[in-house]
Amino acid sequence: xxNEREKALIEEKMRQLGTKxxxxxxxxxxxxxxxVRLDLSDISELVxxxxxxxxxxxxxxxxxxxxxxxxxxxIEDIQSSLKSVWEKAxxxxxxLSTID
Numbered sequence: 001x002x003n004e005r006e007k008a009l010i011e012e013k014m015r016q017l018g019t020k021x022x023x024x025x026x027x028x029x030x031x032x033x034x035x036v037r038l039d040l041s042d043i044s045e046l047v048x049x050x051x052x053x054x055x056x057x058x059x060x061x062x063x064x065x066x067x068x069x070x071x072x073x074x075i076e077d078i079q080s081s082l083k084s085v086w087e088k089a090x091x092x093x094x095x096l097s098t099i100d
Contacts, residue, residue, distance in 0.1 A: 010022070010025075010026075013025075042088065042091065042092045042095070043092065045088060046085065046088045046089060046092060049081070049084055049085045049088055050085055052081065053078070053081040053082065053084075053085060056077065056078065056081060057078060060074045060077075060078065
């Protein structure tokens with residue numbers, strides 16, 4: 001039992017696969033299909049790191065405009081933030097490369 005929206009989605013997927021027999025399609029998906037459940041916590045952490053880095057960079061730029069100076073500690077902090085972002089991105093890419 002499916003509602004009209006669900007039926008339309010099923011029919012669209014059937015059209016994409018080039019099949020017209022709904023019973024055969026449903027059986028094939030129930031037996032051979034699989035569900036993909038993604039853990040996006042790494043992506044959320046990466047977005048958080050990027051957001052913090054962007055906010056910090058904006059603060060440093062504001063201070064540089066106000067004072068006319070760029071401080072070595074600010075540059076080191078930006079470098080550290082970017083290193084964290086790249087490390088997290090590398091971890092994500094490594095994990096994604098193992099997916100079959």
